[in-house]
Amino acid sequence: MLAHYGPQLVNLFAAVLLLLSFAMLSQRRMLSLINLFAAQGFVLFLTTSLVGALTGQHHLYWSALVTLVLKVIVLPWILHRLIRKLNVKWDVETLINIPTTMLVGIVLVVLAFNLALPISQLSGTVIRSTLGIALASVLLSFLMMITRSKAIPQVIGFLSMENGLFFAATGAVYGMPMVVELGVALDVLVGALILGVFLFQIRERFDSLDTRHLERLKER
């Protein structure tokens, strides 16, 4: 039963992951963005534990647990606190309008699928076809970081990119060694904390969270 439907379920979760990436790309509101990020983390948790159950790789349960704690509970909580303190719940301003961004996103998905095709043929895992989706969600997060002008969506884009990378690692080689995974998790957590402090500094300096102000920095 599990052996039969498991890979299909992983494919479905992969599709949902891509769907959530697109939803984040098209989302204007900061709060919904964070909720979508938490949802993406939850799907990642489900996928990782499912792959763990499918392949009997027990260290995947641990990485699933780390994902659940870190990306579904801690990071969204930090982000929620951050936007409450910075008082930035309003709409996100985008540099390119959203339909164009989505079109670029579709081109990126096609590109990612084509790029991943030869790689996934080399890989021997049961869920290798999801590698294209993982690559696509990494590229979509990149796109989100590029097209948003405010700092918090950029941070969320960065965190969601890590989700995509994590998924790629699970899909291609059944996850990274535990030490690497813990290191990355810690990195992301510390990154989010430092970026939080950084955001406060940006706002104090410029009275805004628009990172375009940073382009005009000069030594006085």
Place this chain on the structure above:
Amino acid sequence: MINLAGIAAQFTELMLAILLAPLLTGWVNQCRAWLQNRSAPGLLQPYRNLNKLFQKEVVLAHNASPLFRIAPYLIFGSLALAAAIVPTLDIDLPLNAAADAIALVGLLALARLFISLAAMDIGTAFGSLGARREMMIGFLAEPALLMVLFTASLISGSTSLSTIVQTLAHKEFVIYPSMAFAGVAFTMVSLAENARIPVDNPTTHLELTMIHEAMVLEYSGRHLAMIEWAASLKLFVYSCMGLALFFPFGVAEGGDWVGIVLALPALLLKLAIGGAALALIEILSAKMRIFRAPEFLGSAFLFAVLAMLVHVLLGS
């Protein structure tokens, strides 16, 4: 060789759609009222409204053309035909050989065309405003709907809805990731097409925001009753289409009366859950500005395109 059982099933299904459609509208309204902490109108309220409207006399504008008078019946007729194409109880429907998913979209477009023409016929400002908005929503929603249907067609290898339902429900159960995308796109399209909240508010009479209501302002009496009934029927058709594409389980395999009898409670249960979900979506979202609607429907189209891409590239 006349397929008597098929014709009987077809007739049952059509009658069921026409009779149950106001009930579905009533159920959605009731769920919405509950979720908003209001006391709900009775489940049979749409039938009472229809009854009241059928008994009232028709008031026609002086410059109304014959088109204005026949449009309600044409709209109702094309939507009833659309309801007959969608397999709800049984797969083996005689009409399905004649009309496939593309014809279904065409029938829905026909209804939209006539309601817009009738709205512009009198020449009031609201009528043409509503008609133009409706056409804008329509031309954006239609390609997305076609793409969703094509995704299902790619899986089953046929544009006939019977074959699609048969492939999805009665072959070996397979999870199709592409249908997840198609499902999101379909939900967005059906919200827009049925004048539901993110795009239009079915209960509003506020001039600036209404779309569907602006078009039917000039209608009264039995004409209005036909149009309201047709609107319920449209919601029913879209719900059944969604159920046929994404939750086709429980539909009888054809020529089997026990199956049809069993399919009826399954259908009612699915419709009840679907209606409650629709009410939930409606109370959770705010109505958007009319100029956001192209973006909303553009996203729906892109999701539908992604569904096809995922199907082609993931091979499932």
